[in-house]
Amino acid sequence: MYSTKVLDHLENPRNVGKMLEATAVGVASNPVCGDLLHLYVQISDEEITAASFQVKGCPPSIAAGSALTELITGLTVAAAQALKPADVTQALESLPPNKEHCAVLAIDALRAALAQAARL
């Protein structure tokens, strides 16, 4: 049902937890299923130097948050801004069609974090 990548992120989620020294935090939620994602980013010289996440949600939401932290670490803010849900899905190999909203949740959290950083 789920790809090996999704199961791997579920078993070994990367970059878990609250980041005390974060530059910005983005929060996204899905009102239908109640999934909630917190994304913490550390930005220096327009580059994302570290990212971490916390999530309350189903396996694809956990995997999407985990994969996103890997995707954005080392990216410029501009490059991160250009990321789309499909990039998260691709990083997970695939998501079942009814779970693609989990990749949207991750990108929503990223955009919220970047918007907060831009206001600083």
Add this chain to the structure above:
Amino acid sequence: MTARKIYLDNSASTRVDDEVVQAMLPYFSEHYGNGSSTHQFGQHAKQAIEDARQQVALLLNAAPAEITFLSGGTESDNLAIKGIAAAYTERTQRKGHLITSQFEHPAVLTTCGVLEKEGWRVTYLPVYQAGLVRTEDVQAALTDDTALISIMHANNEIGTIQPLQEIAALIQTRREAGQKHLYLHTDAVQSVGKIPVDVKTLGVDLLTFTAHKLHGPKGIGALFVRKGVRLVSQMHGGHHERDRRAGTESVPLIAGLGKTAELARLHLTERAEHTRRLRDALETGLFDRLSGLSRNGDEHQRVPHIANLNFEHVEGEGLQISLDLKGVAVSTGSACSSGSQEPSHVLMALGLPRDNSYGSLRFSFSKDNTQEDVDYVLEILPAVVEKLRKLSPRLKLQATGR
């Protein structure tokens, strides 16, 4: 995936008993006649069908003529509800009223929904936090044109046992007062073979059950229809099953159902005690090892083989998939499960919150499970829960709801 394989989803389906498989085999390539044929090939098949009917009747304390074979629980529920409704309309030239509960199996709820579209009125009774229908609610819902009450015997997700005898007594009172054509149907798919199910003691007029929940094959079930109750057939064709269900009988499956019923009757007590011991050991062990844990539905009024537990601050599918990766098969009824984003209608009926501030798992046992299975789950599950809880942005555990 580990080599370990532990199956704790026996309310979904069960392993077919070797004895049941053996009982079916002769009817594939040896006694392959049609049960309606008058030659010896046909009569062999017919004998197998009637032997099976006898076994099912013995299991339910019914008469063989009151047993109709069909494809399973869903068809049985459909025939019971639509068949009684159609008979009511034939008699009165009107659509009437049905009573059911909010947490019935979809086979009942969807069928009631179809009748509603056709002009029937349906009352969906609440089941409250305990997961139990209240007889006074049935009493209050009854009207002069109520044709059928369909209330499950044991709920398939949480296992709570409904007060059928009390409801049957209400019906009896109304019958004596002149409402002769008011009937009680129960979907007993999760209780037959798990607890004593006697159609006379329960006072039901129609009862649904299926083989594959008690170590029989899929695709075969039965409907008990008390003698004298008229229902209109929903499958048209030949004169099979006393004109109740047309279609050539699946002799191998019926023979399998007969053996399943026989074994269920002979081993009822020992299977019930075995599963209760394992189920209770699992619950006690988890309550000892985890906080933020509560039980769904009444602790006492329930079948012995089902445990349904809430884990705070984790989502059910994450638990279920993590357990599956470690070789343990269970099911979840919480949000986002099984392709739907809608939470389980059973858990919603209990009043649980819609968000996934909790995850629910159903563990369902069978005679084939062992104490080692329970020990393994107790060894791995607390760590899985803690790991998933650590991911959660809001970790504030409530007191344990034991």
